[in-house]
Amino acid sequence: MRDATPAPALHRRSFLKYSGALGAAATIASTLSACSSGPESTNEADGGGEGAERTLTAVIGYGNDQSWDPLMTASAFAMAGNHHVYEGLLDTDPISREPYAALATEMPADLRATTWRFTLRPGATWHDGKPVTADDVVFTYGRVLDPDTTTLAKNFFASWLKEVRRTGDTSVELVLKFPFPDGAQRLTLAKIMPKHVFGKAGALDEATTGKAVGSGPYRQTAHHPKSNTTFEAFADYNGPRKAAFKKMNWLTIVDAAPRVAKISGSSAGAQISDNIPYANISQLEKGGLEVAGGAGMNHLFLLFNTAHKPFDDVRVRQALHYAIDTGKMIRAALRGHGKAASSYLDEGNPTYRKASTVYGHDPAKARELLKEAGVSGLKVTLMAVNVSWIADCLPTIKASWDALGVETTLEPQETAALFTKLDQKKDFQVVAAASNPNQFGLDADLIMHYNYGPGNTWMRYARWEDNSVAKDLFRRMDRATREPDPAKKKTMTQDYIDIVAENAVIYPVVHNELITAWDAGELTGIRAQPYPGINVLQAKWA
Incomplete structure (x- = not known):
């Protein structure tokens, strides 16, 4: 890798402890401590607000005490959250899985070529206000391709991607080992991470315990592993899929009964939930919710x-x-x-x-x-x-x-x-x-x-x-x-x-x-996905 600061090698035990390994609910991780401040008793507050200012409350039926490192995790909760916080050079539609330009300005001209050139979106900034640069891209792919560093993402890139080069302050090129058009869809799995944040010694441990700093439409505002993670719209985001909700509060409720109760009835405390039990589909539909599966x-x-x-x-x-x-x-x-x-x-x-x-x-x-x-x-x-x-x-x-x-x-x-x-x-x-x-x-x-x-x-x-x-x-x-x-x-x-x-x-x-339920009177643009989690990048208040 040229122009890259080598990422510290991750010991195999650390990888197995912090990386995700199950698509639906799993990650190879022990329970992790919260990395946010504030008393746990405040974690389920819906955030208040009225009209377009109110908080979107979502229920995720999987644990939130697993790694948030986007190159390591397979946690359903963390992956869904990261799609709202981080961007790849290209990202994919959550349903069609068609790739689109995210941090990059456009798709490669020829997907069968062995060199893909990208220019970063002008004005793209990290959630801390610093500009996104080519060094951040090289840092991220350096972790993916470093033979001495084990990441989950390596499984999806190492066989076909040879090198990522910095060609300018805001431009890079990806050198492929052979033509591999399917690789375009995979670029969403290499969420670009800020080198100035996660390149510091010990900073990647913070990512495993829930810290997320991206360039996407939502920024993470608090993380409580056993209860919830909160987000708010990133005002300086200038990408293709802007935030429609001023604030979001995602609750983790693994047990089925309380999960269903949270979205049910006239006093429901959430507008959307994934992982709906089959036995409750009819009940929720009779209660006026939209219920769909994939x-x-x-x-x-x-x-x-x-x-x-x-x-x-x-x-x-x-x-x-x-x-x-x-x-x-x-x-x-x-x-x-x-x-x-x-x-x-x-x-x-x-x-x-x-x-x-x-x-x-x-x-x-x-x-x-x-x-x-x-x-x-x-x-x-x-x-x-x-x-x-x-x-x-x-x-x-x-x-x-x-x-x-x-x-x-x-x-x-x-x-x-x-x-x-x-x-x-x-x-x-x-x-x-x-x-x-x-x-x-x-x-x-x-x-x-x-x-x-x-x-x-x-x-x-x-x-x-x-x-x-x-x-x-x-x-x-x-x-x-x-x-x-x-x-x-x-x-x-x-x-x-x-x-x-x-x-x-x-x-x-x-x-x-997999079944998702939501209040169609409150939300529009929701699409139930056939894999865990939710994606609300094209949703808005009804």
Whole structure:
């Protein structure tokens, strides 16, 4: 990297502690302390105001005690917030995922070129008033591409982006390893961070604990990890999607009942909420709210520890998938708002093809596979995140495995607690959790690299990356990434997804819809997204 001040290397333990790793509710983080001042008793104040001056109050159904570092996090709350606080050179529409110029003045002239040149938006400033410069861009991508620094964003850039150069005070160029048009959509994942703020020693630790200083339409005004984060419109923002709300207060309410109560009735304390339980859809609609969902990549998956016998045997992993009564799960837990996985990708993905191995409910086949593997009297402890809809699905998994003769113990727990155990390399058998790589994008190459690839966090959890099948898979993934012909690339991707399906190391059980509810009498321009969180950059008071 030229003209870059090297970012301090992040120790692997720090990465696993502070980075996000689950699309829907997860991050590999222990509970973090608040970085804002003021008594906790004031945190749920709606902010007052009248008319256009009033505060937008939103409810997010996921934890807010995880990293806010935009290059590290996969926290649903933090990622949604960061889209309002930070900008990439390019950003993407939250629904169509089409890229548009954000901090850059325009899109690259030729997306198939191996050099993309960008000029920064004239007058763009950070929330502390200092100008955005090319040095900030080089600093940000220096963290992404530094071989001695581990970031989640590296998974989405390292294979195709070679270098980012400063060409002037407000101009940069990105040098690609090969033509990669899909990279334009990924630039939103490299939210540009101010070097003068986060380039200081120890400053990135503040980002993990919630500090956010961007150039976007909203600036963060307070952060209380266990209750809420507040924002206000940034008066000097001159970009394409200006703030429509003077102030916003985002509440974190993980438990379903209080979340629904907060948005319900004549005395509702919020105007919008994501992660609406399926059982409450009718109630909220009758109460006059707009309720809409989106089907996408959101899924319940199983993660196996392949270093813990007998889960090193693919037949055992397959057996436990075949045993699950997904039809019952969809009817009872998801109220019909889901589909059994027939590929790693959901059926709406442009690269979707039914996998060569599909885990339909087949207890007889499950028993046969366990017998072939020489396994009997198996006892399984299933650790799981406590996300409400996941908790609703767990009884079906237990009943299915118990019926197979597999004695099953459920251990649901807070997401941060569960993944701290994995961070600490504690032994486990199987994990059930929620994920949605669509938070990062829709292209299959990105989605698959989120969970699979050499050096990938998830592969280390599964203890699988040194397996010969895994190494062959990674080679196939790399060849598909580099393939210039879209049709050939699609087929190559579908073929290696068949390998992922057959081995079932990290693999979805069901894909489900995510539901958002809002007061249409108060808000207009809301679009329900098929991944966690909300985006109100094109919304306004009705």
